[in-house]
Amino acid sequence: MADDKTRFAESSNSASAETTGAAGPAGRVHYFVGKFRWVICAVLFFGITKNYMDRQVLGVLKTTLQHDFGWNEIDYSNVVFAFQMAYAAGMLAMGKFIDRAGTRIGYGLAMVFWSLASMAHALCGSLLSFAFARGALGLGEAGAFPASIKTVAEWFPRKERALATGIFNAGTNVGAIVTPLLVPWITYHYGWRWAFVATGAVGFAWFALWMAVYRKPEEHPYCSAEELAYIKSDREVPTAKVPWLRLLAYRQTWAFALTKFLTDPIWWFYLFWVPGFLQREHGLNLTQVGLPLVTIYLISDVGSVAGGWLSSQMLKRGSSANAARKTAMLVCAVCVVPIVYAYRVQGLWSTVLLIGLAAAAHQGFSANLYTTASDMFPSNAVGSIVGIGGMAGAVGGMLIAKIVGYVLQATGSYFVPFVIAGAAYLVALALMHILVPRLQPVNSV
Numbered sequence: 001m002a003d004d005k006t007r008f009a010e011s012s013n014s015a016s017a018e019t020t021g022a023a024g025p026a027g028r029v030h031y032f033v034g035k036f037r038w039v040i041c042a043v044l045f046f047g048i049t050k051n052y053m054d055r056q057v058l059g060v061l062k063t064t065l066q067h068d069f070g071w072n073e074i075d076y077s078n079v080v081f082a083f084q085m086a087y088a089a090g091m092l093a094m095g096k097f098i099d100r101a102g103t104r105i106g107y108g109l110a111m112v113f114w115s116l117a118s119m120a121h122a123l124c125g126s127l128l129s130f131a132f133a134r135g136a137l138g139l140g141e142a143g144a145f146p147a148s149i150k151t152v153a154e155w156f157p158r159k160e161r162a163l164a165t166g167i168f169n170a171g172t173n174v175g176a177i178v179t180p181l182l183v184p185w186i187t188y189h190y191g192w193r194w195a196f197v198a199t200g201a202v203g204f205a206w207f208a209l210w211m212a213v214y215r216k217p218e219e220h221p222y223c224s225a226e227e228l229a230y231i232k233s234d235r236e237v238p239t240a241k242v243p244w245l246r247l248l249a250y251r252q253t254w255a256f257a258l259t260k261f262l263t264d265p266i267w268w269f270y271l272f273w274v275p276g277f278l279q280r281e282h283g284l285n286l287t288q289v290g291l292p293l294v295t296i297y298l299i300s301d302v303g304s305v306a307g308g309w310l311s312s313q314m315l316k317r318g319s320s321a322n323a324a325r326k327t328a329m330l331v332c333a334v335c336v337v338p339i340v341y342a343y344r345v346q347g348l349w350s351t352v353l354l355i356g357l358a359a360a361a362h363q364g365f366s367a368n369l370y371t372t373a374s375d376m377f378p379s380n381a382v383g384s385i386v387g388i389g390g391m392a393g394a395v396g397g398m399l400i401a402k403i404v405g406y407v408l409q410a411t412g413s414y415f416v417p418f419v420i421a422g423a424a425y426l427v428a429l430a431l432m433h434i435l436v437p438r439l440q441p442v443n444s445v
Contacts, residue, residue, distance in 0.1 A: 036222045037155040037164070037231065043206075043213055044148045044168035047111065050206050051144045052175025052271075053182075053199045054118040054137060055083070059272045060183045060293075061192050063279050064286060068192075071127065077405025079130050080272050081398055086135035088394035090142025095387015098146045099380065103154065104214045107147035108207055114140025115203025121196035138394075146386040149370055153379040155217055158234045159315050161374050162325070166308020166367035173297040173304060173363065180275065180293040184286045247384060250442055252376040255435035256385060257392040259369055262428035264393025265400035266336075266421045267362050270296075273404055274355060277414055282348045292352045299356030300363050307332055307364020311371070321375045322439035325368045326429065332368075333425035335361035340422035343414040358421065365425055377442050 058065075062076060071079075098106040117136035124130045152164045179199070186195045217223040217231050247253045278284050278292055307328050314324035339358035345351045373385045400417070407416045 036220065036224075036227060037160075037217070039222075040151060040155050040214065041164050041167055043210060044151055045171040045174075047107070047206055047210065048144060048148060048168055048171030049175040049178070050111070050171075050199075050202055051114075051141055052172045053179050053202065054114060055141060056176050056179040056271055057118070057121070057183055057195055057199055058083075058134070059275045060180050060286075060289070061187065061195065062272070062276045064187065064192055065130075069127065073409040074405045075127055077401045079127065079134055080268075080401040080405075082131035083134040083138040084268065084394050084397040084401055086138035087142050088138075088391045088398065090139040091146070091387045091390035091394055093139075093387075094143040095146040095384045095390065098143060098150055098387075099383040103147050103151045103216075104211070107143060107151075107214075108210055110140050110143025110147065111203050111207050111210070114143075115200045115207075116140075118200030118203070119197050121200075122193035142387075142390060142394075145370070145390055146383040149373060149386045150379065150383040151214075153374045153382045155231060157231055158321070158374065160312060162308040162315075162328075162368055162371040163305075163312040164308070165370050166305045166364070169308075169363060169367050169370070170301045170304040173300040173359075176271065176297040176300070177294045180290040184290055188287065247377075247381060247388065251435045252440070252442055253385060253388060255432045256369070256373055256376070256389045258435070259428040259432045260389040260393035261396040262424045262431075263362065263365060263369070263396075264390075265396035266424050267359075267366070268397040269400055269404060269417055269421060270355065270359055270362075272401070273414075273417070278348070278351075281343075281414070282351065284348075292348065295349075295352050296356040296359055299353075300359040303332070303335075303360025304363035304367055306360075308367040308371070310364070311368050320439075321372075322437075325372055325375065325439060326433065328368045329365050329425075329429050332361040332365035333429050336365075336425050337422045340419050343418045361425070372439060375439055375441065376436070381442075 058079065065071060066076060069075075094106075094110060098110075100106075101109070114137055117133060117140050120136065121130065121133045124133050148168055149165065152161050152168070156164045182198070183192075183195045186192075186198055217228050223231075274296070275289055275293060278289050279286070282292075284292070310331070311324040311328040314327065315321065319327075336358045339354055342351055342354045342358075345354060370386065373389065374382050377385050400420070403420075404417050408414070
């Protein structure tokens, strides 16, 4: 490995590391000299795409499963609640596991576990069995974001992390685009059980790719000396592993976790209830709901990348991390507000555009929020911090599941959920600014 790296570094000296190809190991021409971190980012993107395919299958099949099993809104909310509860517990366990096992092994094992859990839904025949399968899925999926954020902290300098996060986070939208196109087709031709099998099986292909491609930059033969120096140009000095209980003493931890608690549930609401909302309020059937959902998540993709791009550009122009992240988050928070009218808009495509704008703003907000974890904490603690925040977000998701289920069962109206969605981001950003007015890094961890 060391010889490979030496040969590769020497070959890159004869051309610009950022603009030209070079001969890699075994004489192969390699076109990512100085840019291999973006290949890693692409693999993260596909991992998050798979993550969201698995979790959104239930939302797309909500009306079908309610019909087949006789579930009411509260029954469905209990299945969602089981996922959120396991996801919350898993975020603590997985965040620490990723920090201990490392990103390569930790993410790989998490992918295999949740892919098997996704496929297990095909064997379910009762509310209880679905709840167990969703719980296993939530436990495994909890590893995806801590591993992805930690990978970005390992492979990217601080000034590029928001953009990289925005790019891989766009996989959430691609997963949410592919699922409503793929699942109705599979369900129509083969039945809903095969929808869970097909989406779950994709994880094994990703696992093979991840294990083949991923190494730390210091160990990777395709990471040139120039790129490695660039990655380390603003990196903190590595320190010892940190017990996660110790992290709770910092205001920065609570700022991140509280913001996740208030905003993550809104995304869960979009994911698990918007397909049913469109079918019920706008008269769509399972095969018709795909195009509106695809439109929503295509718009979301733009927001995910644009939110990360905005703060990264501000940093390159000399803004502080505090100003860049919070300005981008404020713009996104304001863009969410019009969603309060979504429940009363009559036209399907007007509703779709309102939800799409809010979903895009959530993704831009989220890309910058995730990046604040690596802004405020050293890389050895990032997995644990994202795990703590993810747990807080999942607890909020448990609450929103019960609120939406009981409100819909009692009133039949989406008024309350959409009002909560419209207000959550401004409240969250205000509380974050109170707790960390200057986004100060933690230097004593």
